[in-house]
Amino acid sequence: MCTLEKRGDIFYLTLTGGGEEHRLNPTVIASLRSALREAREQSTRGSALITVADGKFFSNGFDLAWAQAAGPGTAAARDRLDHMVSLFKPVVADLVSLPMPTIAALTGHAAAAGMVLALSHDYVLMRSDRGVLYMSELDIGLTFPDYFTAIMRSKVGSPAARRDVMLKAAKLRATEAVAMGIIDSAYDSAQAVLEAAVRLGGELVKRKWNGEIYAEIRKALYPELCGMLGLTNKVVVASSRL
Amino acid sequence: MCSLEKRGNLFILTLTGSDEHRLNPTLLDAIKSALHRVRSEATASSALITTAHGKFFSNGLDLDWAKSGGPEINPRIQLMGSKLRSIVKDLISLPLPTIAAVTGHASAAGMIFVVSHDYVVMRRDRGFLYMSELDVDLPIPPWATAVIRAKIGPAAALRDVLLRSAKLTAAEAAKLGIVESAHDGAEETVRAAVRLGEELLRRKWDGHVYGQIRMEMFSDLLRALDFSENHVASRL
Numbered sequence: 064m065c066t067l068e069k070r071g072d073i074f075y076l077t078l079t080g081g082g083e084e085h086r087l088n089p090t091v092i093a094s095l096r097s098a099l100r101e102a103r104e105q106s107t108r109g110s111a112l113i114t115v116a117d118g119k120f121f122s123n124g125f126d127l128a129w130a131q132a133a134g135p136g137t138a139a140a141r142d143r144l145d146h147m148v149s150l151f152k153p154v155v156a157d158l159v160s161l162p163m164p165t166i167a168a169l170t171g172h173a174a175a176a177g178m179v180l181a182l183s184h185d186y187v188l189m190r191s192d193r194g195v196l197y198m199s200e201l202d203i204g205l206t207f208p209d210y211f212t213a214i215m216r217s218k219v220g221s222p223a224a225r226r227d228v229m230l231k232a233a234k235l236r237a238t239e240a241v242a243m244g245i246i247d248s249a250y251d252s253a254q255a256v257l258e259a260a261v262r263l264g265g266e267l268v269k270r271k272w273n274g275e276i277y278a279e280i281r282k283a284l285y286p287e288l289c290g291m292l293g294l295t296n297k298v299v300v301a302s303s304r305l
Numbered sequence: 306m307c308s309l310e311k312r313g314n315l316f317i318l319t320l321t322g323s324d325e326h327r328l329n330p331t332l333l334d335a336i337k338s339a340l341h342r343v344r345s346e347a348t349a350s351s352a353l354i355t356t357a358h359g360k361f362f363s364n365g366l367d368l369d370w371a372k373s374g375g376p377e378i379n380p381r382i383q384l385m386g387s388k389l390r391s392i393v394k395d396l397i398s399l400p401l402p403t404i405a406a407v408t409g410h411a412s413a414a415g416m417i418f419v420v421s422h423d424y425v426v427m428r429r430d431r432g433f434l435y436m437s438e439l440d441v442d443l444p445i446p447p448w449a450t451a452v453i454r455a456k457i458g459p460a461a462a463l464r465d466v467l468l469r470s471a472k473l474t475a476a477e478a479a480k481l482g483i484v485e486s487a488h489d490g491a492e493e494t495v496r497a498a499v500r501l502g503e504e505l506l507r508r509k510w511d512g513h514v515y516g517q518i519r520m521e522m523f524s525d526l527l528r529a530l531d532f533s534e535n536h537v538a539s540r541l
Contacts, residue, residue, distance in 0.1 A: 164468065185468055220460040244459055270470070273442045280439065280467050283450035286529075299444040301382055 064094030067101050072109050072268040073261070074102045074163075078116035081126065085116050087176050088126035092150045099157040109271035110163040111264040114184060115257065121169045122177030124199065125151070148208045151176055155210060156292040158183040160282060162274030164267045168260035169237075169246075170253040175199045179211050182218045182245075185281070186263060189237035190256045191249035196240050201232040213288040220244050275299055306335040309342060315502045316343045316353045316401075323359035328414050329367035333388035340395045347401050350509050352502040355422060356406040356495055363415030365437065382443075389414055390448055394530050396421040397523050400512035402505045406498035407475075407484075408491035412437045417449050420456040420483060423519070424501060427475035428494045429487035434473040436466050451529035457483060 064080035076098050081091040102112055116122060125147045133139035158165055158180075167173075167184035174197040181187050181196070189196070198215070200207055207215075207229065219225045224243040227233040237249035250256045279299050282289050289295070308319045318339050320326040343353055357363065366389075371381040396403055405422035412435040419425055419434065427434075436453065438445045450467060457463050462481045465471040475487035485501070488494040520527060 185464060218460050220458060244461055247461065267469075270440065272439050276442060276444050277439060277468065280445050280450065283445065283447040284454065284463060284467050286447075286451075296447050300379055301443050 064091045065098050067098040069105065072107075072111065073264045074105075074110065074112045076102070076112060076114045078114070078122060081122070083118055084120045084123035085118075085177070086123055086126035086128070087147060087151060087180070088129050089147060089150055091126075092147065092154060095154050096157060099154065099161065102163070103157070103161060106162050106274050108273055109268045110274060111267045112161060112163055112165045112184075113168055113260045113264050114165070114180075115168045115260070116171060118171060119194075120171040120177070121167070121173040121194070122180055123172060124175030124177045127203075144205075147176075151179075152208075152210055152292065155179065155183045155214065156294055159285060159288065159292060160278050160294050162278045164264075164272075164277065166260050166263055166267075168256050169194060169196075170256055172197065175203075176211075179214050182214050187246040188248050188250065188256050188260050188263070189240065189246050190251070190253050191237040192251055193253075195234040195236055196228075196245065197234045198228050198232060201230070210288070210291045213285075213291045217285045217288045218245070306332045307339055309339040311346070312499075314348060314351045314506050315499065316347070316351060318343070318353060318355045320355075320357035320363060325361045325364035326357055326359075326415070327364055327367035327369070328385060328389060328418070329370045330385060330388060332367075333385060333392065337388065337392055337395065340392065340399065343401070344395075344399060347512055349511055350506055351401040351512060352505050353399065353401055353403045353422075354406055354495070354498045354502055355403070355418075356408055356498065359409060360431075361409040361415075362405075362407050362411040362432070363418060364410060365413030365415045368441075368443075385414070386446055386449075389417065390446075390530055393417065393421045393448075393452060394527070397527060397530075398516055398520055400516035402502070402510075402515065404498045404501055406495045407432060407434070408494050410435070413443070414449075417452050421452060424498075425478070425484045426486050426488065426494055426497045426501065427478060427484045428489075428491055429475045430489055432475070434478050434483065435470065437470055439468070439470045448530050448532075451526050455523055455526040457481060 066077045068075045078085045130140045130143035133143050165184040166186045167181040169189040172194045173181045178196050215225055215229055219228055240246040241249050250259055276299050282294055308321050310317050366385045371378040374381050403422040404424040405419045407419055407427040409432045411419045416434050416436055475484055478484035479487055488497050
């Protein structure tokens with residue numbers, strides 16, 4: 064479903080399950096929560112997280128096929144979708160409150176909940192030769208859960224870009240996404256993205272930041288999103304490194 | 306500590322001395338006092354320029370003073386933070402345009418103080434704007450983050466300033482829209498602030514209307530500044 068590995072100061076979270084498209088079904092979501100909990104428990108000063116996925120997809124979103132298997136277009140199908148929406152919300156909360164910098168290294172498509180997963184990270188790096196970012200909801204006929212909109216508002220700064228992403232269901236290649244300020248940087252190949260992510264991770268862990276303080280600053284940066292995720296600010300006591 | 310002079314309708318508040326202008330209670334009280342005088346002496350059309358002598362505009366809160374009271378540094382940090390928060394509120398409600406002429410480094414609380422002004426002009430050849438807190442393990446109170454959020458637009462820029470402790474030169478800050486213009490040397494920076502001040506004075510705006518509009522623009526920030534106050538009080 065997903066694996067968590069530690070190499071030096073960097074945690075590597077790899078999406079393996081959910082089929083080739085790494086669909087976010089309840090099992091994959093539970094596995095993600097478990098991995099993030101482990102990373103949180105094992106975090107020390109100067110840690111970082113890099114999230115990757117193998118194959119053509121980072122994640123193509125919720126497992127709509129599983130939802131439809133309950134009976135196409137039925138209330139039962141709708142229930143399954145709602146279930147995934149509410150199960151996934153704590154994953155976003157976990158990432159937004161994780162006591163270390165987070166990097167998403169996209170080597171494939173990230174759509175809908177998959178794009179939300181990517182944007183829940185502090186830094187998003189993506190390959191430019193292949194793959195798109197895509198909020199597919201409008202094309203499929205689904206509305207956005209409130210926390211999806213909040214992520215878009217927090218991470219997609221320009222009104223024009225938000226309009227294109229949410230109201231135009233734009234399929235964005237990496238270079239476009241960089242120009243729109245949605246992701247940080249684009250690279251020629253999957254290998255180059257991974258190497259850049261490791262380099263960035265290395266730079267960030269060298270700063271030896273206190274993870275608790277990092278997380279509190281991050282939460283204060285996204286108050287609307289945190290409100291929706293049920294995350295509150297803690298008062299962190301300043302330490303003797305001053 | 307700080308001096309206040311008047312040139313025509315321009316008030317010039319200067320952080321004096323060639324030290325780091327660390328924001329300790331004495332300096333913070335002096336600044337608050339100066340702003341109080343500005344508010345009461347301002348005529349219908351005035352403007353404020355805040356500047357500093359020496360290599361530093363302000364290098365933040367006085368951490369040495371915080372540590373000198375014994376191992377429990379938080380009460381002193383909170384005292385200074387609370388005084389700065391009050392100054393930020395004053396700046397947002399001040400009935401006249403405000404310009405920070407940044408002639409040296411402004412970091413942490415010093416950067417908060419700078420960006421609480423309406424306009425920032427900065428020296429190009431020397432000096433950084435820098436939220437240094439992460440690098441020294443200092444938490445940033447949510448009200449201070451709210452100030453940065455109110456003044457920096459792009460999501461990536463906010464992330465770099467707050468979560469990456471980016472050191473911004475004047476040119477970089479100008480690109481992010483934090484700084485109006487960059488100038489060579491301290492004197493030219495202050496001259497540019499004076500030119501900008503005089504340009505704004507020529508518009509003959511009613512200061513009270515100006516202050517009201519600014520408060521509306523930053524209503525979210527004002528709420529965050531007030532909320533923190535109550536929030537902290539409830540923990541006492």
